[in-house]
Amino acid sequence: MGDKPFKHNPGYGTLWYQDQVEGSNRPVAKGKVTTPDGDEFEVAIWKSKTKSGDDVLQVRIDEPYKKDESPI
Helix, strand or coil: CCCCCCCCCCCCEEEEECCCCCCCCCCCEEEEEECCCCCEEEEEEEEEECCCCCEEEEEEEECCCCCCCCCC
């Protein structure tokens, strides 16, 4: 019985809150989303401030990580 990896329905995703360490650059949340076309992307969100001091959330979207399985 092989477990299939979870895949979101098109247009949906899930972000998970991350443990924060004072002064770290780690995102506050990260996870995966599936576009309406069915492509999967990794998403990360950071809390930040604008130059005028307003709170904002910055988002980064990346292609899914693929482990390099080429022989050495």
